[in-house]
Each structure stands twice: as structure tokens, then as C-alpha cells.
Amino acid sequence: ETGVTQSPTHLIKTRGQQVTLRCSSQSGHNTVSWYQQALGQGPQFIFQYYREEENGRGNFPPRFSGLQFPNYSSELNVNALELDDSALYLCASSPRTSGNNEQFFGPGTRLTVL
């Protein structure tokens, strides 16, 4: 069974640029959630996708957007990057079955904005 994978591992961008991060969900999982984790903080929920539709969003501006594909993989896009966007971006997948709410995380993408 393949776990959650994310790419790239690290990324360096400058202010104002745009970035796309990618996530492949664990086999059998149809729900993907994205989180932002600043240094020394817990992960903060960005949004969740279920069957290619956004299914909940945290307190993040519209320049954070996402997609989910028919194979349940997902992308996180961030436009007009700001210095505060520097963080570890985590993708988590879950099976979305009744009574099974565990979310399994990928290794993350470390984004540095200069």
C-alpha cells in the first residue's frame, strides 16, 4: 500500500510569484486536505477536497486555491506569494468512510519565500 506522497520536497520562490504543490493520496482514499504549518506551530487547515469538489475551507485568502483530479490526487496553488507564506505545506488523505476519520499525512513541501 502506497502512502501519501508530495512534490516537490523543497521550493524557494520570491515575493509575488506563484507556486503549485502536488499530492498523491493513499491508495483507496478519496478525500484530500491541505494544511499550512509555520515553524513551531501546529498545522492550520487550508481546505479539503472530496470527489473533486471543495468540501470546506479554513481562514485563508482566495489566492490559495486547489484542485482534485479523478484519481484523487490534488494540487495546491498559491498566487502572489508573501513572505508569511513560508511554511511546511502538508497534504493528508482519508478514506471518507463512516466511522473512520483518520487523516494520514504526507512528508510535506517546505516553501521558502524570499
Added chain:
Amino acid sequence: EDQVTQSPEALRLQEGESSSLNCSYTVSGLRGLFWYRQDPGKGPEFLFTLYSAGEEKEKERLKATLTKKESFLHITAPKPEDSATYLCAVQRGSQGNLIFGKGTKLSVKP
């Protein structure tokens, strides 16, 4: 407002010295409480899910318990490889997202 508070922020133990980590929460309609382990620069690793007060789960040297207001992660006779940040998160009944605490950074010295 939903909130998760973990204490202490950091904990240093000697190998074999048992202790507990605390997670206090306020949330309407708790769907589940989750414990994760996170190594530096890595994604969180799932440990436990607890669904109702009184529930307990164990895995090797770790035991998680849940009351109506808090959860404890008990570590028995820890080893240096248990050093990590332990994250607690709650999930509300109507939503799928996790609300995390800031974590407890555990260091176990040989």
C-alpha cells in the same frame, strides 16, 4: 471558538522516566480526538483516535486517554527514539478538518 491547548510546550525526560502530555480542548460536537507524532521536517505520523470519554488506546510505550475536556498521552519508560513533537487535534461533528494544538516537544536523554 474551537480551541486545542497542549502542555507542556517542551518536556525533557531521562530514559525510563515515565510522564504524561496534556491536551485540553473546547469544541462543539466532538467527532474525534487524534494524536500524531512529528519528527523535525517531516509530516505528522498518526498514532491514535479517541471518540468518547473513557476511551483508552495503547501502542507500545504510549497510552492515550480521553475525558470530556482533555486527553492525556502517557509515555511509559521512554527511550531516546521517542523524542519528537506530539500533536493533538480535534475534529468537529459537522466538519472534516482537524484543529491542532501547537504540540509538545519531547526530548528523551539516554
